[in-house]
Amino acid sequence: MLIRLLIFATLVLIASCASQPQGEFVRYYEAKTDKPYDDVLAELEVAIAEHNFRITGHSRVGKVIRDRGTPDFPDYDTIQFCNLTHAKILLQMSPHAVKYMPCNVVVYQFEGKTIIKTHLMPTDTDHPELNAFSEKMNETLMKIVDFAAEQ
Template sequence: MIRRFVAFSCLLLITGCAPQPPGEFIPYYQVETTKPYDEVLAELEVAIAENNFRITGHSRIGKVIRDRGTEGFPDYDTIQFCNLTHAKTLLLMSPHSVRHMPCNVVMYNFRDKTIVSTHLLPTDTENPELNQFSTKMNMLLKQIVDFAVEQ
């Protein structure tokens, strides 16, 4: 029993100290605002469209849970969106980048604030062209989020 515990503890220690493979860490960008939730959601949809993206999915998780009988459950939304030109460029540079698609924004209320968060593309891969593209896309994703939360 003690041997198993020691072996398991060593395994956790070794894997916990393992270096992060380049390009595997998925950063995110998050902002918060006191702006009403519905306004942020509407502005987010506008910002996505104005930046030439198409909304491919919208999950209204909080609303669905309320509709199933849990009164007062807070809002939680996820919005997926894509631009096929950007998608093609990204996938031609790296087929493995499909795991970062589509673009995704999450929204929820927490402590009287609306939180908006999006995953960013990794910019530390071994492909400099991909890193440059990802840097530009990350700036665009941040602009979309920032537009939605502006007062």
């Protein structure tokens, strides 16, 4: 009986250690280009505006690190943007969707390429209207990234 109890306790312990934490899986969309870095940033600003978004923040992380004494540090930028009409619709559907705002695109260089990347909204929730909204928003986000990457 004691051996069975020990085996059972061990199996429960192993199972609890092997389980994955609860949480959402975040999908990303990425494009790579040979275009100069500054051209990609300029194209992103154009694409964001053309899709009726307003830039709400631009963090030039690489530049700031260079300015603070690491002269050879590469470029890393994040651009945040929002459309208040879309935001209102999204938040009326689900107040918890605030975690997807503002939209965000990162730009950096890796192995000779400029990389443009954004996270996509989930399309597999229990809320069909939110899923449909997210699918449309994801299409827009991908178009913005693709425009900035086009040669």
